[in-house]
Structures are given as structure tokens and as C-alpha cells.
Amino acid sequence: MANFNVSIQPAQIEYVLQPGRTIIQAYQIKNESGNPLILTTSIEAWQPKNTDGSVSYDNVLLNPNLQFSLNNSDLKLGESFTLQPNSERQLVLKIKSNPSSAPSDTYATFFVTQNPGQIPGESQSQAVVKIGSHLLLTTSTTAKPELKAEIINFKTFPKIKDIFLNQINFSAEIKNPTNFFFKTNGFISITKNNLEIKKIDLTSLNVLSHSNRQIQCSYQTDTPSAKSSNCYLSPPFWPGQYTATLTLSNNDANFSQSISFFVFPYAFIITILIVISIIFSVFYIRKKRP
Amino acid sequence: MIKNNLLLFLFLLIFPSPCFAQTFDSDSYHIDRGNFNMTGGKKDSANYQLTDTVGQNAPGQFDTDGYVIKSGFQYIYDSLFRFSFAISSLNINFGSLVPNVSSMDTNTITISSPGISGYQVLIQENHPLAVNSSTQISNTKCDDSNCTLNLASPWVNDDTYGFGYNVIGVNQSGAVTNVGTSNYFTNPTYFRPFADKSAVPSEISAVIMSEDQPVNKHSARITYKVNIPIDQAAGNYQNAITFIAVPKY
Numbered sequence: 001m002a003n004f005n006v007s008i009q010p011a012q013i014e015y016v017l018q019p020g021r022t023i024i025q026a027y028q029i030k031n032e033s034g035n036p037l038i039l040t041t042s043i044e045a046w047q048p049k050n051t052d053g054s055v056s057y058d059n060v061l062l063n064p065n066l067q068f069s070l071n072n073s074d075l076k077l078g079e080s081f082t083l084q085p086n087s088e089r090q091l092v093l094k095i096k097s098n099p100s101s102a103p104s105d106t107y108a109t110f111f112v113t114q115n116p117g118q119i120p121g122e123s124q125s126q127a128v129v130k131i132g133s134h135l136l137l138t139t140s141t142t143a144k145p146e147l148k149a150e151i152i153n154f155k156t157f158p159k160i161k162d163i164f165l166n167q168i169n170f171s172a173e174i175k176n177p178t179n180f181f182f183k184t185n186g187f188i189s190i191t192k193n194n195l196e197i198k199k200i201d202l203t204s205l206n207v208l209s210h211s212n213r214q215i216q217c218s219y220q221t222d223t224p225s226a227k228s229s230n231c232y233l234s235p236p237f238w239p240g241q242y243t244a245t246l247t248l249s250n251n252d253a254n255f256s257q258s259i260s261f262f263v264f265p266y267a268f269i270i271t272i273l274i275v276i277s278i279i280f281s282v283f284y285i286r287k288k289r290p
Numbered sequence: 291m292i293k294n295n296l297l298l299f300l301f302l303l304i305f306p307s308p309c310f311a312q313t314f315d316s317d318s319y320h321i322d323r324g325n326f327n328m329t330g331g332k333k334d335s336a337n338y339q340l341t342d343t344v345g346q347n348a349p350g351q352f353d354t355d356g357y358v359i360k361s362g363f364q365y366i367y368d369s370l371f372r373f374s375f376a377i378s379s380l381n382i383n384f385g386s387l388v389p390n391v392s393s394m395d396t397n398t399i400t401i402s403s404p405g406i407s408g409y410q411v412l413i414q415e416n417h418p419l420a421v422n423s424s425t426q427i428s429n430t431k432c433d434d435s436n437c438t439l440n441l442a443s444p445w446v447n448d449d450t451y452g453f454g455y456n457v458i459g460v461n462q463s464g465a466v467t468n469v470g471t472s473n474y475f476t477n478p479t480y481f482r483p484f485a486d487k488s489a490v491p492s493e494i495s496a497v498i499m500s501e502d503q504p505v506n507k508h509s510a511r512i513t514y515k516v517n518i519p520i521d522q523a524a525g526n527y528q529n530a531i532t533f534i535a536v537p538k539y
Binding site: 002003004005006007008009010011012028030032033048052053054055056057058107109114116121122123124125126127128129130131132133134136203204205206208216227228229 | 372373374375376377378379380381382383384385386387393395397400402403404405406407408410415419494495497500502503514516526527528529530531532533534535536537538539
């Protein structure tokens with residue numbers, strides 16, 4: 001039975017190119033299935049959707065100031081080619097920007113699409129598969145466009161913070177009001193009585209132009225690579241007031257915001273009160289007995 | 291001490307050491323490199339596999355307390371895997387459709403995504419299952435008539451008609467884990483209609499599986515279900531379902 005198993009490398013590229021310049025990117029496409037595949041290539045524009053890195057291809061037009069083509073001598077963009085089982089092919093994408101391009105970002109995907117075969121008789125659906133690699137392209141006259149970021153909705157949860165029972169979570173969105181994407185390089189610093197007790201690194205995520213991105217944090221694990229997850233601080237904590245400061249650093253620009261929260265030994269106090277109540281109840285009942 | 295430093299300075303000024311670096315120029319680029327790599331990568335034969343780096347300064351593995359450095363292109367294979375997507379079967383066959391008897395078929399998708407942000411898989415049909423433009427099987431609305439392109443609900447009744455799908459995360463053994471799919475389908479009885487590209491306006495591809503972490507070979511089983519009423523016209527109903535697998539940015 002025909003199946004599909006294709007890999008593409010790299011999964012994403014990010015470039016800054018000057019107006020009028022051309023860049024070349026090589027992709028390795030490998031057919032890891034047991035049958036030959038007929039594939040075509042295409043470029044489709046997208047825009048960010050939600051704050052988690054999702055994309056949407058709905059009604060997005062490709063930047064007319066960028067021309068995409070394949071630099072392969074025997075293949076053009078949009079033409080079909082056959083990839084035999086367990087074989088690999090290099091596709092060389094050429095991206096040329098018009099000299100009159102206005103500084104801005106373009107987001108697109110380089111797709112490799114498997115062409116559907118003939119559908120024989122009987123009721124059935126045929127799977128068509130597209131696997132893509134993203135292109136994040138900044139057209140700019142400077143290598144480091146000016147950055148501007150806003151930190152919004154920086155908060156902690158849960159509202160009731162106990163010294164033992166639960167971890168403290170941090171969430172925030174980074175808003176990018178500019179025409180160029182940047183990365184969430186930075187950290188959350190937690191202090192108590194003006195002493196830093198913990199510094200949590202932010203995961204370096206892309207915040208695209210005129211969009212928001214939810215922060216994530218990096219934690220070291222036993223494996224060589226760090227793990228990215230929601231930002232949190234694990235118990236136990238000393239009771240008292242804490243301050244968390246979120247700092248972003250990019251291209252010598254710093255943006256930060258601080259919030260305060262209070263940790264209280266709720267569970268411990270409630271437990272003591274329950275024990276005292278039980279003791280008093282026992283004494284009261286014994287006293288009442290004739 | 292000052293006299294020694296001055297002598298050293300004079301010596302270096304008179305007998306400078308050449309710097310063997312690499313410089314490349316073109317109309318569009320100027321590149322300065324510290325070294326010139328002659329070859330590197332993965333090679334194999336019937337009996338051997340070799341990864342190597344030739345020409346780079348100080349290649350190899352260096353260990354110390356708390357740190358391990360792997361220097362050289364060959365070590366890139368230790369940490370990076372490719373963005374890949376697989377489908378176990380491209381043909382989803384319902385056989386002969388019988389009224390009030392659900393026909394189902396399954397296939398399995400498997401994804402690997404090295405990027406720190408994870409991935410998403412989207413799905414869309416070119417048109418409803420159809421013999422021709424006027425003879426179609428409508429997409430399901432599920433038992434409570436509440437399921438939509440992005441909201442699944444149960445479909446278990448034999449008198450609920452239409453075409454829909456369920457996606458549920460599974461492990462290598464096929465056991466249900468719901469990893470990557472729990473945000474979209476509660477359990478295997480929850481279904482959604484396909485986003486219809488031929489609709490006016492065209493319906494946007496819907497996300498069926500996603501995660502926010504790098505993953506290596508995470509799988510999901512897709513169940514396609516079709517049920518027809520007694521008055522459905524006879525014929526071979528067909529369509530194409532497009533899967534789009536991309537990283538998150």
C-alpha cells in the first residue's frame with residue numbers, strides 16, 4: 001500500500017537581506033518511504049495565528065517584491081520530479097529582492113507536495129501531503145533593524161500562593177509593534193528583599209511583526225538540550241513578598257516589567273487551626289460529660 | 291618586567307606572524323572565515339558508518355566538569371534530526387457504502403520536528419465525498435449537531451449521517467496517548483467535519499495535531515467515518531484530503 005514519508009532540512013530559515021540582493025538556500029529532501037514519490041515545489045505566504053507560533057495560509061498574498069525560483073539546472077519551481085525510495089535530492093531555492101523593496105518582513109513556506117495518484121473504483125478518499133519549511137525574511141537596509149517590544153499581561157498564577165503546595169507560574173505576551181521580527185531573548189528574575197533568588201531564562205522564540213507571542217522558559221534537563229515549557233518556580237518558598245522582573249534584551253535594547261506577589265503558609269496555618277479545633281472539641285466534650 | 295614586555299612588543303612588531311584565515315568576496319557578499327572546511331558529514335558503506343570533519347580548527351569532543359563540547363560538523367548529527375512527516379497509507383477506502391451502517395478506515399500519521407517551537411498538522415478536503423458536483427455526501431454535524439471545523443463532538447449513532455474524522459495520539463505500539471491531539475479530540479468517539487476548500491467562501495484548513503516542543507516520531511491515528519441514509523444515490527464517492535505539516539515558527 002502506497003505511503004508517504006518525507007523529510008526536509010532545514011525546517012526553517014531566517015535571513016536579513018538588503019533590497020536588490022539575492023540569497024540562495026539549499027534544502028535536502030529525502031524520501032524515506034518504500035515507494036517512489038512524485039513531488040512538486042511551491043512557495044505560499046502565511047501570517048501568524050494565535051500567540052503560540054501557529055500559522056495561517058488563509059487569504060495571504062506573497063510579497064511581490066520578492067522573487068522565488070529554483071537554482072537547480074534541471075528543475076523549476078512548480079515542476080514535478082520523482083524521488084525514488086530511500087533517496088535524497090538537494091533543491092536550491094533562490095530568493096531575490098527588488099531594489100525598490102520597502103523595509104519589511106515576509107513570511108512564507110517552501111512546500112514539497114506529493115501529487116495524488118489515480119483513484120480506482122470504490123468509494124474512497126485520497127491523501128495529498130504537503131510538508132513545508134518556513135522562511136522568515138527581513139528586507140532592510142541595516143543588518144539590525146530597530147527593535148521595539150511591549151510586555152503585556154505579565155502575571156502570576158494561581159492567585160493563592162502557598163509555601164509548599166503548588167508551583168508559581170508566570171505568563172506574559174510580548175507584543176511587536178514594528179515591521180521586523182525579533183526573538184524573545186531575556187530572563188525572569190525573582191527577588192525577595194532585594195536579593196535575587198532565581199533567574200529563569202526565556203526560550204528564544206520569534207515574535208513576528210505586528211503580532212504577539214506567549215513567553216516560554218528554558219530549563220536544563222538531563223539530556224544535552226534544554227527543555228522549553230511554561231515559566232514556573234517550584235516550591236518550597238519562604239513566606240513574604242516577592243518581585244518578578246521580566247527582561248527582554250535584543251540588539252542592545254532592553255525592555256522590562258516587574259510584578260509583585262505574596263506567598264503565605266495557608267496550608268500550614270489551616271492545618272494548625274484544624275488540629276487546635278479538634279483538641280478543643282475533645283476537651284469540651286470531656287468537660288461536658290457528667 | 292616592563293623592559294621584558296617592551297622587548298616582546300618590539301619583537302612582534304618586527305616579526306609579525308601571518309594569520310591564515312579565509313576571505314571570500316563576490317558582488318553580493320564578503321565573508322571572513324577562521325578556517326576552511328574541506329569536507330564533513332556522514333558517510334557509510336556496507337559495514338561502516340563514518341562521521342567526520344576535515345579542515346576545521348580543533349575538532350573533537352572536549353570534556354570538563356559541567357561541560358561537554360562537541361566541535362565539528364560531524365557532531366551535528368548527535369543533536370539534530372530532520373523535520374519529517376509520514377502517512378501510513380495514502381488510500382482511504384470505504385468499500386461499498388451501506389445505508390445506516392458506518393464505514394470507517396484509518397491511517398497513521400507520524401511527525402518529527404526539531405524546532406524549539408514544535409509543529410502543527412492541518413487538514414482540508416478539496417470537496418465533500420462526491421460522485422459528481424450534484425451528488426455528494428454532506429459533512430457530518432455529529433450526534434448533537436454541534437461539531438464544527440474546529441470543535442469535535444461525539445458521533446456514535448447509526449442514524450447520524452455524513453462524513454467526518456477523528457484524530458487521536460498513539461504511541462509506537464498503537465496505544466492511545468492523546469499526545470498532540472488532546473486539544474482537538476477528547477477521545478476516539480469525537481469527530482469533526484472536514485474543512486471544505488470548495489465551499490463558498492472556502493473553509494480554512496483546520497489543525498488536527500500540534501505540540502509546542504521538539505518531538506521525534508510522534509504519531510496519531512486518523513479514523514475516517516462515513517454513514518449514508520437510505521435515499522443516498524448509488525455510486526463511487528471520492529475526494530482528496532490534503533495534509534499540511536509545518537513547524538511552528
